[in-house]
Amino acid sequence: MLKTPELFIACRYLKARKKGFFAFLTTLIAIGGTTLGVCALVITLAVMSGFQRDIRSKILGIQPHIYLSRVDGAVFDNYKEIINELRGVQYIKSMSPYIFGQSIIKKQGYTTGTGALIKGIDYKAEDSMIDIKDKLLPDSLIEKNTISKNGIILGSEIAKSINVNVGEYVITMFPSQLSSIPKMKKFQVEAIFHSGMYEYDTSLAYVDIKTADDMFSFEGGVSGIAVMTSDFEKAVDYARDLQIKLSYPYKTKSWIEMNNNLFSALKLEKIMMFIILALIIIVASFNIISNTLLLSVEKSKEVGILSAMGFSKFSISKIFFYEGVIVSSVGTVFGLITGLLISYGLKNFEIFKLPKGVYYVDKLPVMIIPSDIIYVCLCAFVITILSGLYPAYQVAKLEPLEAIKFG
Numbered sequence: 001m002l003k004t005p006e007l008f009i010a011c012r013y014l015k016a017r018k019k020g021f022f023a024f025l026t027t028l029i030a031i032g033g034t035t036l037g038v039c040a041l042v043i044t045l046a047v048m049s050g051f052q053r054d055i056r057s058k059i060l061g062i063q064p065h066i067y068l069s070r071v072d073g074a075v076f077d078n079y080k081e082i083i084n085e086l087r088g089v090q091y092i093k094s095m096s097p098y099i100f101g102q103s104i105i106k107k108q109g110y111t112t113g114t115g116a117l118i119k120g121i122d123y124k125a126e127d128s129m130i131d132i133k134d135k136l137l138p139d140s141l142i143e144k145n146t147i148s149k150n151g152i153i154l155g156s157e158i159a160k161s162i163n164v165n166v167g168e169y170v171i172t173m174f175p176s177q178l179s180s181i182p183k184m185k186k187f188q189v190e191a192i193f194h195s196g197m198y199e200y201d202t203s204l205a206y207v208d209i210k211t212a213d214d215m216f217s218f219e220g221g222v223s224g225i226a227v228m229t230s231d232f233e234k235a236v237d238y239a240r241d242l243q244i245k246l247s248y249p250y251k252t253k254s255w256i257e258m259n260n261n262l263f264s265a266l267k268l269e270k271i272m273m274f275i276i277l278a279l280i281i282i283v284a285s286f287n288i289i290s291n292t293l294l295l296s297v298e299k300s301k302e303v304g305i306l307s308a309m310g311f312s313k314f315s316i317s318k319i320f321f322y323e324g325v326i327v328s329s330v331g332t333v334f335g336l337i338t339g340l341l342i343s344y345g346l347k348n349f350e351i352f353k354l355p356k357g358v359y360y361v362d363k364l365p366v367m368i369i370p371s372d373i374i375y376v377c378l379c380a381f382v383i384t385i386l387s388g389l390y391p392a393y394q395v396a397k398l399e400p401l402e403a404i405k406f407g
Helices: 005-015 021-060 079-086 123-130 156-161 209-216 232-246 260-298 300-308 313-348 370-396 400-406
Strands: 066-070 092-107 113-121 151-155 169-174 183-193 204-208 224-229 250-254
Touching (some): 021 260, 066 232, 079 224, 079 232, 092 123, 092 209, 113 156, 113 169, 113 209, 123 224, 151 156, 151 169, 169 209, 204 209, 224 232, 232 250, 313 370
Antiparallel strands (some): 066 224, 092 113, 092 224
């Protein structure tokens, strides 16, 4: 039920236009422009949020929530004592020691190779943290949840670059602490993993932590401790808390801090896309303004009659302000519904297939975040209000007698 006469008259004016098809077309264009802008915003934000979520899940699928190491980069000798000390911390779910070392890997019998970061791990502990099994390609030779002494797991891009398959042998060359001549070790490729993140697939290889200890002469020490927490989103706070607990000479770094530049770039890109696509709604607002001004000219005689009946200029301006708001609101609602339906279709059906050679996914990742929808609605609402002010102001300047005489 309409509560105010101004709103009632505004609705009547929209339904009873004198100029026929042209007036209907201008109203339709005004609604369509807003619909298109809101729809584009909803879909774009959903796709970008989906990419952010997908990238985050792939990073967390290969990285622990927190890295714990020494400030000076020295060998972590007393890591077992630290692990025992941290077992009682409520937010820590699991921990796993690791060893990092640089190497060059080449296929046995070949001269060309590629650089790789060797990570020595306790396979069972690492698998409980990041589910390595789920990332291994078929034909894996891993048995009894452990990497053999002379076994290695290669990233898929490393394996591709040196043309090696599971079961074949590779030679690793790595620096020696005792001389300038690099050391070499022969490994059998026991598995190939695919994380979905090119940075990891092209640079990371796993060996058993005891093998890495022998290779890099850590003498029972490790590079650091990987920590998984109960809530990855609070990893920064947890890392600070661990830093306070352990203090110098230890340092902590969360996965968020390590990938801060990437997520900052994604966030900035999302904001810029929001601003650019919001311009579509702004352009549509000019159609709403012109449509409302056209209506005010068409109804100038009625405006004079309303003034003579006792309607104030403010009340008359409200009528045409409501006209703009109604047209914009209809466009916003249609755009929101259309955008959500298209986003749902992109999420659940393979409408567009992406080439795997270019992208790390084969279909658009879509994630609808309620806060994004609220921002879109607020943006459209603000532009709606602003687009209704100018026509309302122009109508308020009409003199009753002139409106009746020349309307």
